[in-house]
Amino acid sequence: MKVFITLIFSIICVSAFSQKRDNRIVIGTIDTVYSKILNEKRTLMIHVPQGNKDERYPVLYLLDGEDHFYSAVGIVKQMAGVIPDMIIVGIANTVRDRDLTPTHVKTNNGQDNLSGGGENFTRFIADELFPYVDAHYPTAPYRVLSGHSLGGLTVVNILLNHTKMFNAYIAIEPSLWWDSKKLLKQAQQQLASIDLSKKSLFVAIANNMPPGVDTISVMKDTLNSNTQVTRSVLPFVKALKDAKPKSLRWGYKFYPNERHGTVELNAEYDALRYLFNYYPFRSSQFDEHPKLNVDSVLAAHFKMLSDNFGYTELPPESLVNSLAYHCWELNKPKEAFSLFKRNVDNHPQSANAFDSLGDFYAGTGDKQKAIEAYGRSLSLQETVDTRRKLEELKAKK
Amino acid sequence: MKVFITLIFSIICVSAFSQKRDNRIVIGTIDTVYSKILNEKRTLMIHVPQGNKDERYPVLYLLDGEDHFYSAVGIVKQMAGVIPDMIIVGIANTVRDRDLTPTHVKTNNGQDNLSGGGENFTRFIADELFPYVDAHYPTAPYRVLSGHSLGGLTVVNILLNHTKMFNAYIAIEPSLWWDSKKLLKQAQQQLASIDLSKKSLFVAIANNMPPGVDTISVMKDTLNSNTQVTRSVLPFVKALKDAKPKSLRWGYKFYPNERHGTVELNAEYDALRYLFNYYPFRSSQFDEHPKLNVDSVLAAHFKMLSDNFGYTELPPESLVNSLAYHCWELNKPKEAFSLFKRNVDNHPQSANAFDSLGDFYAGTGDKQKAIEAYGRSLSLQETVDTRRKLEELKAKK
Missing domain, CATH: 3.40.50.1820 (Alpha/Beta hydrolase fold, catalytic domain)
Known part of the structure; x- marks a missing residue:
């Protein structure tokens, strides 16, 4: 599932305001x-x-x-x-x-x-x-x-x-x-x-x-x-x-x-x-240089970060997720797959990572693996959207 | 009364922490x-x-x-x-x-x-x-x-x-x-x-x-x-x-x-x-130029600010209060008095402004006016410190 920051913010605001007591902005x-x-x-x-x-x-x-x-x-x-x-x-x-x-x-x-x-x-x-x-x-x-x-x-x-x-x-x-x-x-x-x-x-x-x-x-x-x-x-x-x-x-x-x-x-x-001048990861480099392998560049960047920090720094789940969808839209399914896969490996407790992998399998015609991925996602967290996608897939012949 | 920022901060922190629920830093x-x-x-x-x-x-x-x-x-x-x-x-x-x-x-x-x-x-x-x-x-x-x-x-x-x-x-x-x-x-x-x-x-x-x-x-x-x-x-x-x-x-x-x-x-x-490059009021100018009349410089600065803002901007009570004590310590009682007086005129609801004016009268030997000022302060807000000073003054012969 793609996640939109603005939406999350709205939810936070609305839920914050719905409880009058909790309308404080806390840092x-x-x-x-x-x-x-x-x-x-x-x-x-x-x-x-x-x-x-x-x-x-x-x-x-x-x-x-x-x-x-x-x-x-x-x-x-x-x-x-x-x-x-x-x-x-x-x-x-x-x-x-x-x-x-x-x-x-x-x-x-x-x-x-x-x-x-x-x-x-x-x-x-x-x-x-x-x-x-x-x-x-x-x-x-x-x-x-x-x-x-x-x-x-x-x-x-x-x-x-x-x-x-x-x-x-x-x-x-x-x-x-x-x-x-x-x-x-x-x-x-x-x-x-x-x-x-x-x-x-x-x-x-x-x-x-x-x-x-x-x-x-x-x-x-x-x-x-x-x-x-x-x-x-x-x-x-x-x-x-x-x-x-x-x-x-x-x-x-x-x-x-x-x-x-x-x-x-x-x-x-x-x-x-x-x-932290070595820290930023410029996603725009992939627009400028479309032939770059996204997954390799990402892996190299976070290897460098980890060397600098002195401990393993994993790429943020949301970054990998959006890069994966981006590759998929650009018709680079192999890179997209390795990114979706990287996210479930790095975040085995993330329902959304498995949901996204499920989307990829479903979209590329691997019904059985899509069902497995959605199922894994639902076992971690029940979500209306994922449940609907799973049921639709099962109903398909 | 002189007021110390650090003290105020400590009180806020301690009181914030004493109520477990209210230990949040809110902006x-x-x-x-x-x-x-x-x-x-x-x-x-x-x-x-x-x-x-x-x-x-x-x-x-x-x-x-x-x-x-x-x-x-x-x-x-x-x-x-x-x-x-x-x-x-x-x-x-x-x-x-x-x-x-x-x-x-x-x-x-x-x-x-x-x-x-x-x-x-x-x-x-x-x-x-x-x-x-x-x-x-x-x-x-x-x-x-x-x-x-x-x-x-x-x-x-x-x-x-x-x-x-x-x-x-x-x-x-x-x-x-x-x-x-x-x-x-x-x-x-x-x-x-x-x-x-x-x-x-x-x-x-x-x-x-x-x-x-x-x-x-x-x-x-x-x-x-x-x-x-x-x-x-x-x-x-x-x-x-x-x-x-x-x-x-x-x-x-x-x-x-x-x-x-x-x-x-x-x-x-x-x-x-x-x-707001016209905004800062540099108190250190009075150390560099001891002959400056503090009250006049202050009045001119806030007149200029008011012209820029388009409405009357009064000098902050705490600034005037500390400048007044500073002048008094430098043995410039006339300037100190006009500053203490300015504060009670600008902030007639401030118990501390009257308490400070009382300190000045008491310190310069005007017992009757000191009693009046402390009394006015206590009528606005009961304070242990001011009450003690008033009683001590009344007891004096």
Whole structure:
């Protein structure tokens, strides 16, 4: 059966509205996890894509979760098909200056403060948050960490000192000036030697410079506190360029029209596009090059995706289904068949996959196999349409 | 009383979680309006900012609402303070090809179709949707219309032929090729003469061109259906440049790294930044220029905003409150007083505005006026903190 997105949407809307109570547009849930390490309850904002029951998703962890959750969900939903559907876990702050600072630094006036809890916070993520999220949500073993400002500092700290925790890192205007540029210095010394294989990194730099100052002269602008982030991030990017860490895939972007406090949305978007630039599957290539074998191209693409993700990524059932019907319409029954077959092999619990295979057998004159496929579909889920097709087929001589 | 955002967030989270049922993260509601003009029920996705009861907001209307609602909410929430808080009304499609085509065009093979319902759909918006939204939501009289592809075509049609309906227009990759470029031709002929005063327009152009083709040579690429949008939008931008419609404020952007189907999020973001580029109030200017009179600068800024919006826009209570305390801390009591006073004048129903004014009187030794202000605050809302301060003050000799 061909499935139309618009129809599904209408059904969701109508059913949502028919129950007055449930007319809310929901993008996630508030969850909590108790941390023994931090000795406190932590609030999480969690978005899970609406997919098939058996699908699992990469996880995007957001520092300063309460500030970036809504826009991250907006990006991931808008860019479906261009970047992967993802679970998003926004970690809401309790004591931000404690958690997002890797080392302790005294306040200027010598007063004490809580800074330097970053390593504890990192242990919380690794030993308590990861197990909780993996136990309660349909996660795939691919994790992205995104942070801005002190959150970006934390991202760079975890990249350098707890590299294995995440697969990909997004550092937006990281506060690498912290603690006399301690992390920047570590990066400058160690980037060429530490093992960053199969990791990815995106760095975003905003324009915090006063008029007339550029990315070269800003380095002398040492009295301007607005540019202290810039004066620590530019050398970090230079260190990445100099070290040429072969094993790290990394990119950066400078935003001339955004400042430290406005760059986050654009940066998050560009970062996700960069990190998953290998992801999109362009169905239009088959219109441009009609001789391409659809099934082979599809298989090769998802083999490449699986290599990048580090686990097997199956082509989405709906994509394969529509490609199969498309091939069939173009009078390429052999390719259509291998696609219909691929879907029932990959999704043996899908009534619709067997219904579609049944359509193909019925349409190509294999009555017995069509009856079998429709029967299998109905054994998984009773559907008026499939039942009707089965009865009509049986009645035929 | 100073109010801290983080605290408020924590309270929301905790209270949300304490009721298991209400742990959902909600960004809007599904609403419906019955259209006599279209003879059908229409589904709306509606986001209302969480502000004070008496605040009213500009309204962003989205065509293809189901496709762009989540990202638009993400943008507006992320960019709070940079662009205005807005009500967002996503109009979900029923028969898209009917509603978003201003004129009827026969299908290539001569078969009939439903296209050409655009004028009816526009009447629905003006005569049924506007009254419904204005009656049920806290709208201010400033409306933005945003559309992509055929939605963009509809935006340009309403701009040219129903100009007064909206204040600002966002046309993302408008399908101006429709009906042998009928609307493009109208634009080329009439843009210099029609009255577009006080209107704003942003046009987004994606890169749909094959390798080796640029924005000049694409005009000869007449056999490539992928570039037909580009071949109609580029002449539209040229028509705008040539006509120099003085009364229209307009801008455009070309996206070299985005295609027709991926450009929407970036375009919506840039459009809102462009349309409201006069909006941000930079509090940091007072650190850079300590001699500025805060109250005067604030008043001038919101006078300018009001001129742009076409209605009185008051400075947000929370902004004025924090600026007032800031001035007071900087030992500028006269400016602080005028700001505290401005807030109670603008928000006579705000208990917190009177509490803050009470703090100021108490701190500057005017016991009698402090007692009056705290009393007024308590008459609006009983608060433990204010009650305590009032009792302490009364007990003092």
